Amino acid sequence: MSLEKWGWDSTFRNHYEPYREQGLIPGRVIxxxxxxxxxxTSEDRLSCRVSGHYMYTAANRSEYPTIGDWVLLRFSEGGAVIEKLLPRKSTFSRKRAGVETEEQVIAANADYIFLVFGLDGGRNFSRGALERFLTRSWDSGATPVIILNKVDLCEDRESFYIExxxxxxxxxxxxxSAVTGEGLESLDAYLKEGxxxxxxxxxxxxxxxxxxSLAGKEIMKTGTQRENDLRGRHTTTTKSLIQLESGAILIDSPGIKELQLWGTEESLDNAFSDIAEISEQCRFSDCTHSGEPGxxxxxxxxxxxxxxxxxxxxxxxxxxLRFLERKQDARQALEEKAKWKKIAKLQKSLNHIRKSSH
Structure with a gap:
């Protein structure tokens, strides 16, 4: 299968060109x-890990491949290993759960992000949750699309739509509705080849x-919900990339219990564009909107x-986001120091090997 069927385009082709002569082969993480x-790859599907050099030079877990990434492989007698990650054109991330200040990349190189909410009651839809998802989605580089699902179980659908x-x-x-098929044809505009x-x-x-429903067959396992809040149990436990007959590529990932933000304060400008536009009319450019004149x-x-x-x-x-940004700055300084320390150690080992061979 050609790489174009997996979303390969001129952007990734240009990133790949400097490595072509090194014998590295491009492929997508599916x-x-x-x-x-x-x-x-253009020839096959295979399972592999990252190379030792990759592990040694990666500063943190967000630099490791994830679903949707384009990577470069090196083949040898022992099989293939991932040597390099091509630059991402979009990254949907969140802060990793727990106390660590670390980015968790959920999906890479998506053109669209379908933000799916259930209208069957419980805590599956709220305006605050939607604003949080939109903040991350607009900042990802992909285009967000809001999907209000399970309308067959909702008696007041119009009020949710307006909200x-x-x-x-x-x-x-x-x-x-995945059950009745209502509204699915409206999504065809996004489900194009590549x-x-x-x-x-x-x-x-x-x-x-x-x-x-979009695939026209059961390719994903579905599950039940808890009675107290109608939140579901995880039925998707691994990330996977799925091709539809239309040629569109879908990324499914495990459901999220909580979307902790990742980014900077500027991430809010697109999700709250109305506030950003009003702010431009403030008398002072650094207005905090907390009592300044004008x-x-x-x-x-x-x-x-x-x-x-x-x-x-x-x-x-x-x-x-301001709190996260302060913690990020401190962590990035430590990560950069650790990264160069690892590179220096690797270089020292290589020099020792060269001297030993002579």
């Missing part, structure tokens, strides 16, 4: 489980059922042009 990667539309910041909103669509959302919102945001709040709850969500996410 499966990942416990540091073993399934790679699709989602009010905070979408330009992202398209669709209502679907285009990659990543699915994300909480467990139990119907991502796997939606993928099965604050256009406070004026919009007083007139009702800007919703108070939306602004409060904005401030909450802003505080979270």
């Amino acid at each position: 499966g990942e489980s416990r540091h073993i990667y399934e790679i699709a 989602a539309e009010s905070v979408s910041s330009g992202a398209s909103v669709y209502m679907t 285009k990659t669509v990543a699915f994300t959302g909480f467990s139990g919102v119907g991502k796997s059922a939606l993928i099965n 604050c256009a945001v406070q004026e919009a709040l007083s007139t009702g042009e800007l919703d108070h709850s939306r602004f409060e969500n904005y401030l909450d996410l802003q505080r979270e």
